[in-house]
Amino acid sequence: MGRHFLQIPGPTNVPDRVLRAIAQPTIDHRGPEFARLTGEVLERLKGVFMTSGPVVCYPSSGTGAWEAALVNTLSPGDKVVAFETGHFSTLWCELAARLGLVVDVVPGDWRHAADPAALADRLSPDVAAVMVVHNETSTGVRSPVPDIREALDRAGHPALLLVDTISSLGSMEYRHDDWGVDVTVGCSQKGLMLPPGMGFNAVSEKALAHRGRLPRSYWDWDPIIEANRRGFFPYTPPTNLMYGLREALIMLEEEGLEAVFARHDRHAEATRRAVRGWGLEVLCADERAYSSSLTAVVLPDGHDADAVRRLILERYDMSLGTGLGRLAGRVFRIGHLGHFNDLMLAGTLSGVEMGLAAAGVPIKEGGARAALAYLEGSEGSAGLEVAE
């Protein structure tokens, strides 16, 4: 009984309002009503990516949008420099390699952000693109995209900048145009508060002009951008998710993107205070790189993070994120993004606190209480107008 707490770092809790929008009857994807929907959604989407250029939508997961970013811009054998920031950056590198690209990985310890300074030595003339994950979903570490842009500019290097914003878009500050990103990769099921099923590429003029020769058809931007002008798609789009996307974008606009970012920053800070209150360690080792959409928590040696997660799921009906790749069993991840508010966070942290204790992890008292004290003292509001 009671609601499930879906506190993985995505898919996130989908608002009822969005679920109801998705449940509207499916319509003709070649008819006038759908053309109006497409036009509206594509226009609103630009606001979230902070771009004036096109945003290409795929019926796909975020992984598909990763692949799309590469096959549209690169050619077989092209060299790409990629920052290792965690499990997902690693998967993206593997994907690139499978497509026939040569990947130069800047190694990382999964606790720090991508280091722009590491670029200088690697920017040989044959580098076609730089790949970076803005907010590494496996670690809760945010990388400084503007600084990477600056490093490229300083080097005067023409490589394209490809950025994964899968778990930051619509939750943490991100500016496709201002930050000079060439391809931004996003998806539906995190900050956009939708179920999984849509992937996105926001595309710069430079990227549009710089098309590679990797074979492509499904992912090809050109026919999509061309058909989008009239409100259509070259193949059947995920119509019902588009209803939901419209609704979710309206919700984000109603709150205001700056307020959305501030809300996530505040919840992330409260979560870290809880973690420290328990005497545990946040995985991210650099406070400048803290993620605002999720927090990975390191367990003391000898404690199995997945056993804790299982206990919390069984006893408190809350899903937390598992440790991925080399972090398996050592960390769990708390998602505090999307359709989320103070009391949901309070419930979440209470559940973690009770679960850690029940699992026998030695924690100090007062973690959840420290979070509440921070929430109470900081500016926050449900933003409701309440008439007397």
Add this chain to the structure above:
Amino acid sequence: MGRHFLQIPGPTNVPDRVLRAIAQPTIDHRGPEFARLTGEVLERLKGVFMTSGPVVCYPSSGTGAWEAALVNTLSPGDKVVAFETGHFSTLWCELAARLGLVVDVVPGDWRHAADPAALADRLSPDVAAVMVVHNETSTGVRSPVPDIREALDRAGHPALLLVDTISSLGSMEYRHDDWGVDVTVGCSQKGLMLPPGMGFNAVSEKALAHRGRLPRSYWDWDPIIEANRRGFFPYTPPTNLMYGLREALIMLEEEGLEAVFARHDRHAEATRRAVRGWGLEVLCADERAYSSSLTAVVLPDGHDADAVRRLILERYDMSLGTGLGRLAGRVFRIGHLGHFNDLMLAGTLSGVEMGLAAAGVPIKEGGARAALAYLEGSEGSAGLEVAE
């Protein structure tokens, strides 16, 4: 953003599953599919009332079911003895008086249960019925229905026993047959986890045999019970709420009524520990009479409970119950019934704690923490099977 916390003592948080059931297409209320639905729902309803007799369903609020209990059994000028336990018992008495009954009120201080011992002096031969509210929604005080039955039996008095279970049915132990109740009044929007719109009368054989002469038509049991035999109703029933009712009854059966009661008892105890942890007072002054579905909290003099509620609604998007009648401004009520679990309670109590502090009510630290400690230490489980 994020979910609203609806923590008034009803309407309660309606499960998504029930909302989706209600959203099924409306069907012919005279057709065979509806007849099957009626049969199933009426049978399952008996389980919740713990009766083998009929349960009469109305398209109405709970107030309608109050009226139905009276007009079916009593005659103009009949005398009824009614226990004053709070605002709702008072409203029921007013309703009875408007219908032309003579109401002998056993006064109460709104902090204690109905006292069975008070009956003896009042059971004159002309008393036709005794009215009592099992769980007074305005105060969070539970009255001892079996003891009232016993007092009647001891006196050998034939008065009918009419009981309001509006905020206890499906949340707190209640046994229509075993406790010898003649008419039990219930409604949809509390423990049954539905939106408002249905009222119920569970009816004993004695009540069925003992029909009064108050004018009645809409509320008349007989044509309803008669039509119900074939799966129908004498007038159009609230078909879509009946879909929801079937779903809600299945959910209660899945959890098991004993487990449902234990869950509510546990959440109520945790809530009271929070209240005491804050240094505040629970309105109910007798621990044997604690309600398990709601807790009314008394504010220190000079503090306006409604101002606190407003602040909590604005800042934390949570609705709490107002003080009603003579309690206006002095108490607020926390609903912890229905579709509810540990983490929702943790969020709720955290919101109350933050809100009290923000409103300047002097509280001690550690209320929410005390509740967590109790939850952590007591038996509780989301009841999920989680495969390894």
Add this chain to the structure above:
Amino acid sequence: MGRHFLQIPGPTNVPDRVLRAIAQPTIDHRGPEFARLTGEVLERLKGVFMTSGPVVCYPSSGTGAWEAALVNTLSPGDKVVAFETGHFSTLWCELAARLGLVVDVVPGDWRHAADPAALADRLSPDVAAVMVVHNETSTGVRSPVPDIREALDRAGHPALLLVDTISSLGSMEYRHDDWGVDVTVGCSQKGLMLPPGMGFNAVSEKALAHRGRLPRSYWDWDPIIEANRRGFFPYTPPTNLMYGLREALIMLEEEGLEAVFARHDRHAEATRRAVRGWGLEVLCADERAYSSSLTAVVLPDGHDADAVRRLILERYDMSLGTGLGRLAGRVFRIGHLGHFNDLMLAGTLSGVEMGLAAAGVPIKEGGARAALAYLEGSEGSAGLEVAE
């Protein structure tokens, strides 16, 4: 597979949009958001009743609203004149009698409208009210409410005029204020396109001033009108149906009431052409009295209308209305009201045509075809803007 055709004269096919509105989370019925909803709904409702006075909403069926109209205005032993137009007018009379009123029934043959001329002889000084069903749901006969008003005025008689619009409101022209009606009785599940569960009384100033002494509490207008001023109700209203009501009223406004009426008139005429095309008889024997929301069809002697209905339900998944009261087995009723359009009507009439043939009822060919010819030739439009 495929959609059920719910072509009884109510409950009608509820629009998806309304079902989704109803599936919104239940909220605090004493909070500010609900107060705004109440205010909006009550204002929009006036438009449908065409009144500037109050419309009182009940959690009830239409039968409840019948009872409310009587208990608010009349006193025990009052005399009312009521027109017999069919099964529902008869039920209303029985209800009145059960409440202790003296009912003077103007007999009718169930095929003609109420005859205003019949009033003159019956308007003795002790008549307190005249009751008439605007659109008799059991027969598909519409009575001339303005002419009845005129008859009362001509007689200078002060009796209240009480009108049932259960199956005409929001489908056929009806003007509470212009027609001088004192209490209009309506409900949710017909032209208002909602599930059952709400009843309505639109109330004139005269009715408000002329309160009777019948005992009442649940149905009492005064506390409801009083609480409605602040956006609330004296007891818990059917919150989720109110979401749906808002949506349905917006839909009616989007189409425009005049267009709604014209649509129903056109579908009714098409239906009658189909009936005549089959060589069957429309029950309503006076063309000035044709209902626009339903058509009752008389079967030739020796044919069982319910057997036809059963066959159509089994074979074509369509529900038609049964013959009620003295019409049982002799007629079936086609509902063509509410959320309905040309192609739904074409499917409906095709199903009736196939079903009659399959049941061995001797019909001529071409009924459905005659309806199509009429639809094709008359003004009608889905009202969609379709960009080239």
Add this chain to the structure above:
Amino acid sequence: MGRHFLQIPGPTNVPDRVLRAIAQPTIDHRGPEFARLTGEVLERLKGVFMTSGPVVCYPSSGTGAWEAALVNTLSPGDKVVAFETGHFSTLWCELAARLGLVVDVVPGDWRHAADPAALADRLSPDVAAVMVVHNETSTGVRSPVPDIREALDRAGHPALLLVDTISSLGSMEYRHDDWGVDVTVGCSQKGLMLPPGMGFNAVSEKALAHRGRLPRSYWDWDPIIEANRRGFFPYTPPTNLMYGLREALIMLEEEGLEAVFARHDRHAEATRRAVRGWGLEVLCADERAYSSSLTAVVLPDGHDADAVRRLILERYDMSLGTGLGRLAGRVFRIGHLGHFNDLMLAGTLSGVEMGLAAAGVPIKEGGARAALAYLEGSEGSAGLEVAE
């Protein structure tokens, strides 16, 4: 007002039941509940494809599943033989060419099925695969897959057989295993009655063993099949569509696939009788090749099919399929597949008949009537049990 008639050949009318399933809260795609869902869905899916082998699911459109079939099995420069049957077969060929395959097209006139006899001359040893569209959605022509298999077998040629069942799966007889197909391409939004957003590959053992060297990552079968064993996916699956898929598969099982096929056959025959009744021509010129899921109708010279479609959309709120590619303006397509029944078909054909007349297309009377006569005379039933 009233329901939209979505009579394009997909997306089809999604059942309410499926829409509600899709609107369930999103859950953890790595949790135990999701693993159970995956297991159940994949098992049921096998039934629809009539295969005992794996069915690979993609978050994609059907076009993505086309691409997946090719990149998993073929190598750069491979030769494929493809039958031109219409617009979609042509698009699939273009897709293959863009991926670097050499496509040998067997030309067709878009009015006849693929001719198995044409294969013999083209089966040079370097042919790696044969591509055929089972039911060409642009023309309503069905090709004889078993005969093509037989032609391959007779030639003893090892080429893989790749078949598109996008608009036949779940509507028309199709047997992946029995017919010896190597890769079957399907999608969600036609016979499976879901919104768009999922693509499928059913895969034979031979296809699994015969992996090509085209670059692939997103579409790679191996990691998906591997992860599916434990109930998971290598990247985030479209969780909410999977809820809907489970529901739709249950609905198909409830009706029974043979009954589903018979229903589609019957509706297609009724539709063709209507077309002939109007004196118009069915595009498919070979009666052995009639599609049971859609019918393309040829307009007389000088009449614009899209103008007719527009008029029908505006006036009757029905969407029909446009003429694609070389058929633009000359044909329109009626979809009669998926969640569909006799009365929906009657409404559909009535709308086409009225629309043709209103658009000034010279038609004979009696088309819709001929369809009804056929429906009436043939075996068909809503399959409902109706108690007396």
